[in-house]
Amino acid sequence: MNPLRIGNFSGFYGDRFDALREMLTGGELDVLTGDYLAELTMLILARDRLKDPGAGYARTFLRQLEGALGLVQERGVRIVTNAGGLNPAGLAAHLGELVDRLGIPLRVAHVEGDDLTAGHPGALAAHAYLGGFGIAACLRAGADIVVTGRVTDAALATGPAAAHFGWGPGEFDKLAGAVVAGHVLECGTQATGGNYAFFQEGDVRRPGFPLAEIHADGSSVITKHPGTGGFVDIGTVTAQLLYETGGARYAGPDVTARLDSVRLRQDGPDRVRIEGVKGEAPPPTLKVGLNRLGGFRNEVVFVLTGLGIDAKADLVKEQLAAEMAKSPPAEVRWELVRTDRPDAGTEETASALLRLVVRDPDQKVVGRALSGAAIELALASYPGFHVLAPPGKGDPYGIFEDAYVPQGEVPHTAVLPDGRPVRVPPPPETRPLAEAPPAGLPAPLEHGATRRAPLGLVAGARSGDKGGNANVGVWARTDEAWRWLAHELTVDRFRELIPESRELPVTRHPLPGLRALNFVVTGILGAGVASRHRFDPQAKALGEWLRSRHLDIPEALL
Template sequence: MRQRGEAPVRIANCSGFYGDRLSAAREMVEGGPIDFLTGDYLAELTLLILWKARQKDPTAGYAVTFLRQLEEVLGTCLERGIRIVTNAGGLNPAGMAMRVRQICDRLGLQARVMHIEGDDLLPRLPSLLEREPLAHMDTGQPLREAGIQPVAANAYLGAWGIVEALEAGADIVVCPRVTDASLVVGPAAWWYGWKRDDWDRLAGAVAAGHIIECGAQATGGNYAFFQEVPGLEHPGFPIAEVAEDGSSVITKHPGTGGLVSVGTVTAQLLYEIGEARYLNPDVVTRFDTIRLEQDGPDRVRVWGTRGEPAPATTKVCINYVGGYRNSVTFVLTGLDIEEKADLALRSLFAGIGGREAFEQVDVQLIRTDRPDPPSNELASALLRVTVKDRDPAKVGRAFSNAAIELALANYPGFYVTAPPGSEDAYGVYWPALVPRSEVQEVVVTDDGRTIPVAQPPAGEASAPVEAPAPVRAPRGPTVRVPLGLVFGARSGDKGGNANVGVWARSDAGYAWLAEFLTEDRLRDLVPEARPLRVTRVLLPNLRAVNFVIHGLLGEGVAASTRQDPQAKSLGEYLRARVVELPARLLADVPEPAASQNA
């Protein structure tokens, strides 16, 4: 058993979302030496899912899959001194902690189980609104003017509650809505005894936490150049070896599938970020200072990260029930696709009172058909119709039955992709900020005591970051090729916004990318972004450009009517667009997988 303070502290991840690979916890514990096992189960959408679970069972509200994983590894973790830190507590960390203790009793094991509270602001919301506007971070509208009834309001907590629990002797720390990176920052800060104003160390740990929080995305999962990744059928999960100075090495257990490279780590650093100043409750991490270098096979060193004092506010994830919705997807085949779509729409709405009968109607004609199609499927397009209303009767069977009644009386070749369905309640995400002083975080020990968690201190911002000397963009003959032949990308959701980060493999490639891929150019390549606000951030150390497309996802993932409501495929769409590329940059094209793995 290693002693606290020995460097590096080895922090392993076994979950990137609620529903991730169940065997990952066992694989991380049995695959090699680690000091901490962490798991991230929460997202903005997950909190709404857990709220729905609590409506059926008031004792629910946590990620039950964690309990199944825990049973497989608990004995080994206690034997080896591996501590467990997870945010699987969700909306009910006390309930999760109780279930963990029941598992310990059933297995005849003794473990100190503690949980954290203080993120749930819903009971205090009326009094809080007397002092704070809780304005929507994107629209600026104050919550009290919105006329909505929130069902959940959870502040993002930081790492110091985890530190306090570990200091009190916890073997297992059950967290509610802490930030994803806090699952790494807390163990590292406790292990080394960092102070609350060790800004650069804390920022380095935030970078490491952001890299491993999504599990196998750091080891080759969802990677743009996936052909380079061996064993992608079953990639290993990531480990952050965090040093005392906050730098880290990202790796995985030997012999596992996947790849840890500067590319895979860069991709994950770009996932779901906005500005270069990445705000966490404990520190502001300057993503424009992060440096990466390959440190051996499946080892990437992350260093140079600068931190600034923690922000005076923390984010609050507010969810409310927006109403009900229903969808039907008509398949249109062969000739006259647009005319068939028009007929289907006119006929559908004529039978249910017109479009104006619903609060919202979304129609998408997805042209997947081809001329002279070589197969029946490639002759088909999809017409997806979604209706929303606060009255469930309007969008329930009355809507779906009206669609099905057209089956023998409408366009030729009529069929739909699924049987008629009932209405489904959907949630809306409302991001807001609240002063840190309004958050009363405590650790609840295994004997029922509460330990208050102090807020980070105030401080001054770091000196301006010096940008690397610019490299001249290559000139000369060009070729028309897909952007993704040379450049990687990763995209995701940030509430109602989408981010897409694009990175280069060489300094020359980055110089061209930074010059070429402007906000206006992105709007040209992604037509859906043309009417929306687009912001761009340059990250020279990562050879990357990050964009945020504001409002692309509407009111958030749970309410979005997009085919891809989390913008997971947006980066791959951008990479598929054909551009005029300097021929010299074709040298950055990766070699085929066969030679890479030879």
């Protein structure tokens, strides 16, 4: 049987608008997927729905598709997307109106049942992460366009693969292979050189979007359309495999994929083959993402220039502490960022930034703390007083939390093109999630001369967020570098290199088949991206910071 060619045209809500048309015209495809949902996106859509109960979906998808519906029909490509967000039925209805208005006979179906908000008082949105068999049911019923709400990102690939190859719920190795391929595709151009540690090895000014050739046994080849920008190699695929993952067992609603079984090999220019993936029965519960309002947040950034930076910072802190004591916010956080340098040639490089963030359930408290008190210091504080921007009244911020419910309690439903709802049963076999057995490590590299140098000279990294936690995947590019990295980059060494992790739980997961270590730092992002807990609220650059840190590296590797 020929492989199923699944492409991606969106990795987030706001991705390249023209990518849908580019993928349709750039080469052969069977299915085109669009991933619009992230933890923060669900909160944004929930706030949209507060203003308009008919909203809650990714509006840009409608505009993207309107200009490409003729191509979709002409090319015979099926579209599968989670752009339905909080309102997949609403988006499906608008799509039905669109195809009727344009006179293009495409059949629309949708998947629902993920919305559990009614059972979680106080949440703006509570949605279970569904698997791919609802999508498969829609495609088997003849749908040309399938819209979902909150499904796992990989379900956009596992659903079409299960429908095409006739896989059943118990074919775990095949499903796991599709999960891994789907995980590589889900973030769009991150698989083709975007956001890649070694980006200078190819032309990534406008990377093409990726596609996977999935085979009947679950193996796949990751590639891209001919002539598009970017590049696909073992490194770009490894980086994306490590993105927002944890241990060797990567759990999903349909299958738990064993990341420690993945094998990659270069299969030609811009072609990486993924094989050997093993799967296990999925957990008995589904993850539910809960988004709620945490309160109000306000911030101001003071610019401190020239001499006496620390003394200037101490002065403004004392002045504001006295003012804020009259109506103290629930949380006050100061950060001094020393961007200044001695004898600087520009005023900007002579300046440091002092950032103050306050949070409180009451908007008036955070407004008074900064809008009044901070600005009243303008003529009464340190020399050279100014701020990057005047503070406002305070903005609401969100909190993301995980919950878990039994799979059978979630009404996973495929609404077929003729409008018939079909209940998708939970998997017949489940297995509680447990840590994988310890991975065997290679023999340490022989001792020799070392040189103090950045880790990034011998290792790549990619980092991301999962709720309040961050992961940092680090991989070696050669077997010799892996022998050194596996023994050098311990949890203690990681904490030494990333000081803000020292008081937090840090877990290391070796993945020898990928020559990689995956670190999970629990709690480093506070209550999740929407709470804007730290300078880099999604930990996107945490891996690059780690790569810039210096340690003693064997000269043989340099």
